[in-house]
Amino acid sequence: MTTMLNLITDVSGIRIGNAHDATAATGLTVAVFDRPATASLAVMGGAPGTRESALLEPETTVAAVDAIVLSGGSAYGLDAAGGVMQALAAQGRGFAIRDVRVPIVPQAILFDLLNGGDKPWARGEGEPPHRAxxxxxxxxxxxxxxxGSVGAGYGATTVNLKGGLGSASAVTRTGHTVGALVAVNAVGSATVGDGPHFWAAPYEEGGExxxxxxxxxxxxxxLLPRYKGGPGQNTTIALVATDAVLDKAMAKRLAMVAHDGMGRALRPAHxxxxxxxVFAAATGLKPLPEDDIYAFADLGAVAADCLARAxxxxxxxxxxxxxxxxxxAWRDLYRPKRPTA
Known part of the structure; x- marks a missing residue:
């Protein structure tokens, strides 16, 4: 039996790569699929920044994606998808059109331009680092x-604490694996008031x-809302994934339901x-049971819990x-307790 890592990569067919620029205090995270994965997304915030999001809608033609990018850098960070495309093209990946292949790489960005890092490219000097x-x-x-402070979470913050990159996974009662990956750059707080307690506490597994x-x-x-910064300085971006076989409409529904996890873990959200x-992706390795009408609903419930934990x-x-x-950081202020047996 394969040991679970409590990461989104417990879903077979997904690999994760991180990179950051410490001087600029920005970074990104790439989810690479071993083979094209069915994907869609649901946007609940009012000011998203995306690339190739329209092709993820169920009525559009392209059925699967090669990778998904979560990036800092605000709109400057949208260069990242081009870098992923270049790297994947060199591997022979992509949507085939005669003798040409076009890697399909949707992306979402978060705002980390005012976190103290040196970003001359935001002043029109030089190139943003995100493509490289x-x-x-x-x-x-x-x-x-x-x-934590890696990848897309490197420069992320919340209203009162350093944000970061999180992940978690679980298995449904039908044996399907679900995972979540998130860059927490929230407008609000992941913790209750000024204490160490997380809003997501009821969903915690093993003292994680x-x-x-x-x-x-x-x-x-x-319960009173607290807001970070000013307009446009926030965004929490996430990917949930499963090894189940889903079509794009089902992936869309999974992304929508997974947003419940943001509502459970952040106050306020959206x-x-x-x-x-939230992006949702399905690597399609394990069909859902045809005689279980709630198997798909279970995927959504578990994805929301995983996102809250992540x-x-x-x-x-x-x-x-x-x-x-x-x-x-949380660890600067509070001492973790040992997990209970």
């Missing part, structure tokens, strides 16, 4: 990868984000001026950037 970073991330893609539970005495003031979105893990595993005015 993307090629490095494809080359580094594998089954095991770190979380500190085993703090929910506060015993709940301060109702913690603001008018963030770009919160969000908390991204914040829990983050480290503060060594930059003036940088937000503290």
């Amino acid at each position: 970073l993307a090629m490095a991330a494809v080359a580094a893609a594998g089954k095991d990868f770190p979380l 984000f500190g085993n703090c539970g929910l506060p015993v005495d709940f301060d109702r003031q913690a 603001a008018p001026l963030d770009g919160d979105l 969000i908390a893990r991204g914040v829990y595993e983050a480290t503060a950037l060594p930059l003036p005015g940088a937000l503290p």
